[in-house]
Amino acid sequence: MSFRTKLREHTLEEIRDLLTSLGEPSYRGDQIYQWLTRKVALSFMEMTDIPKSLRLKLEDHFDLSLPSVVDLQSDDEGTTKFAVRLEDGEIIESVLIPERDHYTLCVSTQVGCAFGCKFCLTGKSGFKRDLSVGEILAQVVIAKRFLKLKGESLPLRNIVFMGMGEPLANYKNLVKVLKILEDKRGFNFSRKRLTVSTVGLVRELRALAKEFPTALALSLHAPNDELRRQLMPIAKKYSLSELIEIIKTFPRVKKGRITIEYLLIKDVNDSLREAEELYRLLRGLPVKINLIPFNPHPDIPFERPSEEIIYNFQRYLLSKGMLTTLRKSKGVKISAGCGQLRRRLEGELLTPNPIYFEATLRAEAFS
Numbered sequence: 268m269s270f271r272t273k274l275r276e277h278t279l280e281e282i283r284d285l286l287t288s289l290g291e292p293s294y295r296g297d298q299i300y301q302w303l304t305r306k307v308a309l310s311f312m313e314m315t316d317i318p319k320s321l322r323l324k325l326e327d328h329f330d331l332s333l334p335s336v337v338d339l340q341s342d343d344e345g346t347t348k349f350a351v352r353l354e355d356g357e358i359i360e361s362v363l364i365p366e367r368d369h370y371t372l373c374v375s376t377q378v379g380c381a382f383g384c385k386f387c388l389t390g391k392s393g394f395k396r397d398l399s400v401g402e403i404l405a406q407v408v409i410a411k412r413f414l415k416l417k418g419e420s421l422p423l424r425n426i427v428f429m430g431m432g433e434p435l436a437n438y439k440n441l442v443k444v445l446k447i448l449e450d451k452r453g454f455n456f457s458r459k460r461l462t463v464s465t466v467g468l469v470r471e472l473r474a475l476a477k478e479f480p481t482a483l484a485l486s487l488h489a490p491n492d493e494l495r496r497q498l499m500p501i502a503k504k505y506s507l508s509e510l511i512e513i514i515k516t517f518p519r520v521k522k523g524r525i526t527i528e529y530l531l532i533k534d535v536n537d538s539l540r541e542a543e544e545l546y547r548l549l550r551g552l553p554v555k556i557n558l559i560p561f562n563p564h565p566d567i568p569f570e571r572p573s574e575e576i577i578y579n580f581q582r583y584l585l586s587k588g589m590l591t592t593l594r595k596s597k598g599v600k601i602s603a604g605c606g607q608l609r610r611r612l613e614g615e616l617l618t619p620n621p622i623y624f625e626a627t628l629r630a631e632a633f634s
């Protein structure tokens with residue numbers, strides 16, 4: 268356990284203060300911040316515009332370590348899944364997805380999840396703890412470093428908070444992470460490229476609307492309260508009418524639409540009756556519907572609908588003028604469904620290895 272201050276937990280202003288408390292000029296904080304964010308440095312030794320004597324001093328006071336990547340899998344289409352082991356041995360996941368002209372990274376915000384959605388592997392494992400600011404940002408650094416080592420020219424442009432955990436249940440850390448990711452002096456992500464996905468924590472959504480409105484993906488998965496309550500325990504606390512109110516009032520970044528995530532589960536919510544109900548619920552609202560065919564897993568008692576059912580559901584919504592997309596199940600072959608890789612790794616002996624991260628990334632990058 269390191270007792271040095273973990274710099275990756277901090278904003279630029281906080282890093283400047285830490286430097287001045289050591290008697291160093293605050294601009295050193297700006298230099299270090301650039302190295303940590305844009306240049307994704309792993310150690311002070313990489314920070315070549317800082318005198319060596321100062322770098323040695325900084326090493327005594329500050330910890331820049333990243334969690335180790337304990338498994339890394341890529342599929343034929345270039346989707347890469349990282350299993351990352353945290354300091355306390357817990358494992359989280361992030362998934363890097365290639366798009367036409369950029370990459371999207373799906374990050375985790377908690378170890379496990381307390382919300383217990385019936386279709387979700389992470390929910391089945393229960394909640395362990397929130398991730399810290401540094402642990403969430405580390406996933407971005409690992410992905411950027413990976414792309415850099417591969418010599419990849421396409422940028423990492425989108426971050427979606429859609430991995431393990433419910434982002435809004437880790438509200439304080441989430442907002443700090445969002446602010447650091449948007450900071451033009453560092454990572455410089457556009458706010459409309461930061462998407463928070465939620466099961467619909469209404470109280471936190473109202474707070475986010477005031478404090479840091481981002482792009483939003485709302486996990487609906489059912490067109491009425493009764494069915495939603497069967498699938499998602501949170502629906503017992505917040506009704507669909509409260510979520511519709513959020514959709515109507517949440518500030519939209521650059522007039523973008525709110526994404527409605529709808530998992531299609533065979534014989535549960537995939538009939539034309541449910542498609543009609545969904546249309547009646549959402550018509551006229553600034554939304555786009557993203558249909559996600561269920562990705563089967565032996566531990567979850569649901570199945571994927573047939574291709575015909577999936578396309579009929581989508582066709583109905585399109586025929587009603589609803590903007591509706593169908594998510595291609597990227598990463599299915601590499602266990603990229605929520606919580607699946609972590610579950611596979613649990614129980615395996617994971618040997619700590621300080622050089623595993625760079626070695627693995629290099630092997631992957633040059634294979």
Ligand code: SF4
Nearest residue numbers: 380383384387390432
């Ligand atoms: S779907 Fe999201 S909120 Fe629901 S249990 Fe899984 S991780 Fe938690």
